[in-house]
Structures are given as structure tokens and as C-alpha cells.
Amino acid sequence: EAGVAQSPRYKIIEKRQSVAFWCNPISGHATLYWYQQILGQGPKLLIQFQNNGVVDDSQLPKDRFSAERLKGVDSTLKIQPAKLEDSAVYLCASSNRTSPLHFGNGTRLTVT
Amino acid sequence: AQSVAQPEDQVNVAEGNPLTVKCTYSVSGNPYLFWYVQYPNRGLQFLLKYITGDNLVKGSYGFEAEFNKSQTSFHLKKPSALVSDSALYFCAVRKGYSTLTFGKGTMLLVSP
Numbered sequence: 731e732a733g734v735a736q737s738p739r740y741k742i743i744e745k746r747q748s749v750a751f752w753c754n755p756i757s758g759h760a761t762l763y764w765y766q767q768i769l770g771q772g773p774k775l776l777i778q779f780q781n782n783g784v785v786d787d788s789q790l791p792k793d794r795f796s797a798e799r800l801k802g803v804d805s806t807l808k809i810q811p812a813k814l815e816d817s818a819v820y821l822c823a824s825s826n827r828t829s830p831l832h833f834g835n836g837t838r839l840t841v842t
Numbered sequence: 843a844q845s846v847a848q849p850e851d852q853v854n855v856a857e858g859n860p861l862t863v864k865c866t867y868s869v870s871g872n873p874y875l876f877w878y879v880q881y882p883n884r885g886l887q888f889l890l891k892y893i894t895g896d897n898l899v900k901g902s903y904g905f906e907a908e909f910n911k912s913q914t915s916f917h918l919k920k921p922s923a924l925v926s927d928s929a930l931y932f933c934a935v936r937k938g939y940s941t942l943t944f945g946k947g948t949m950l951l952v953s954p
Binding site for chain 1: 884886887934939944947
């Protein structure tokens with residue numbers, strides 16, 4: 731099966747600019763996750779979707795981060811405006827109720 | 843709240859020797875426990891999981907882990923380490939289908 735696809739792989743922006751990341755999950759996986767992985771730390775959940783509904787966004791900084799999964803398939807995560815501390819790898823993952831999470835290769839964001 | 847502790851930032855082992863990467867968890871009720879591995883510039887890959895049943899679970903690449911309820915531990919083990927096992931290892935826990943919480947990771951370095 732095809733894995734979780736993410737783009738872009740790398741992105742460098744200046745602070746206060748905006749950026750968007752895209753994720754296409756494994757076909758048939760109803761649950762989609764966005765994680766933030768800061769260097770030296772474990773992944774931290776930003777938002778979890780079940781189909782096109784939000785299950786958990788308690789750790790999403792909603793003043794600057796937004797995410798959508800309009801048709802219940804692919805998803806976009808946006809940051810506007812970016813801060814230096816947003817520099818991290820953004821990981822997308824998907825699963826169904828019985829499977830472990832399958833991760834994409836991530837997008838490495840550098841904010842200068 | 844659920845949490846995971848990986849007490850070692852780094853584990854060093856010689857090729858051919860057994861390895862152990864430690865993990866303890868905190869969650870109310872019965873835990874679902876996971877180990878993931880991350881190679882440089884890649885997403886996380888699933889290694890193994892414990893849901894219920896036999897306390898010793900076997901996973902990919904010869905890895906295994908032992909669930910110990912009294913010690914709230916889920917240590918990752920391999921009888922004979924390979925240089926190619928060198929990577930970042932994450933332990934994770936969730937209760938039922940709740941959010942998956944990761945530890946901070948342990949870097950495993952296997953020397954030739």
C-alpha cells in the first residue's frame with residue numbers, strides 16, 4: 731500500500747510569514763493526525779481528525795495554526811504568522827481503528 | 843493524563859550484544875503501548891505494540907518488548923544488536939482510542 735504522503739519536505743521562511751503543509755493519508759484511513767516534533771523532543775499532537783471532523787485540537791495554538799480536512803481525505807496545516815519557535819518537523823499520520831499510526835516523512839520547517 | 847518516560851537520552855551497545863531501551867508509562871486503566879523507530883530525515887516507523895494478552899510481544903527487525911504491569915514498564919529489547927539498528931526510538935502510550943502520547947525518545951548507537 732502507498733504510504734502517507736507529505737509535501738513539501740523542507741521549507742524555510744522568515745518570521746511573520748505564512749506557510750502551509752499538505753498531507754495525503756493512506757487510502758481508507760479515517761483518522762488523520764498532525765504532530766509537531768521539535769528537535770530533541772518526542773512528537774506532540776497538534777490536531778486529530780476523524781473523517782472531516784476534529785476529535786482533538788487541544789494543543790493546537792489556534793491564534794496562529796489552523797488545519798482542515800474538508801473532504802475527509804487529504805489535509806492542510808497552516809501557520810500564520812510563523813514564529814521562530816515554530817521551527818520543527820511537522821509529521822502527518824493516519825490510521826484506522828485497529829491499526830497503529832502510519833507516519834509520513836514529515837516537513838522540516840525552519841523559521842529565520 | 844497519560845505520560846511516557848524514557849530515562850535514557852542515549853544507549854550505546856556493541857554490535858552482537860543484547861540491547862535494552864527503557865520505557866515507563868503512566869495511564870489510568872489498561873494501556874495500549876507502542877514502540878516506533880525514526881531514522882534520520884524520516885517519519886516514525888511502527889515496531890511493535892501491546893494491547894492485551896502475552897506480556898512479551900515480538901515485532902519487526904527482531905525486536906521485542908515486555909509489558910510489566912506492576913512496574914508500569916514496556917522496555918524494548920533485542921538479543922543481538924546490529925549497526926543498522928542505530929536510530930531514534932520512541933515509546934508511546936494511549937488508553938483505548940485516545941490520543942497517542944510519545945516519550946522524548948532514546949538514541950540508540952550500535953558500534954561495530
